[in-house]
Amino acid sequence: MKDDFKKNNDNKSSADGVTEYLQALENxxxxxxxxxxxxxxxxDSDELATIINEARLTRLLTQxxxxxxxxxxxIADFED
Structure with a gap:
């Protein structure tokens, strides 16, 4: 059994090992x-209404x- 494992391992290149490792990481x-x-x-809209500070949002949009x-x-002045 050890010999079978060693033969299978010997057939693998280090690039194969790296590829398998990277695939495991990706998975x-x-x-x-x-x-x-x-x-x-x-x-939902009710939950959002409790989270959002509407007055602050309005000020930020105005700014x-x-x-x-x-x-x-x-930009217009720069082009002239």
Whole structure:
């Protein structure tokens, strides 16, 4: 039995061993990713409403609009 194992092992190159090891790692990563994403749950609108600070979100959106507007003006001035 040891001789059979040794013969099978002798027929393998070190590249085959590396390939098998990398495939095992990839399978492990895929299993971990599947487990991670299987635990995700969708939020309904009521849950989101309790999490999101609407006033803060509105202020951030206003600031981003003002920034983009000023940036557009700077770009237009730069082209002239």
């Amino acid at each position: 492990n990563d895929q299993e971990r990713e599947h487990l991670y994403y299987s635990q995700e749950q969708a939020f 981003s609009d003002e920034f983009l507007h000023s940036l557009s003006g700077e």
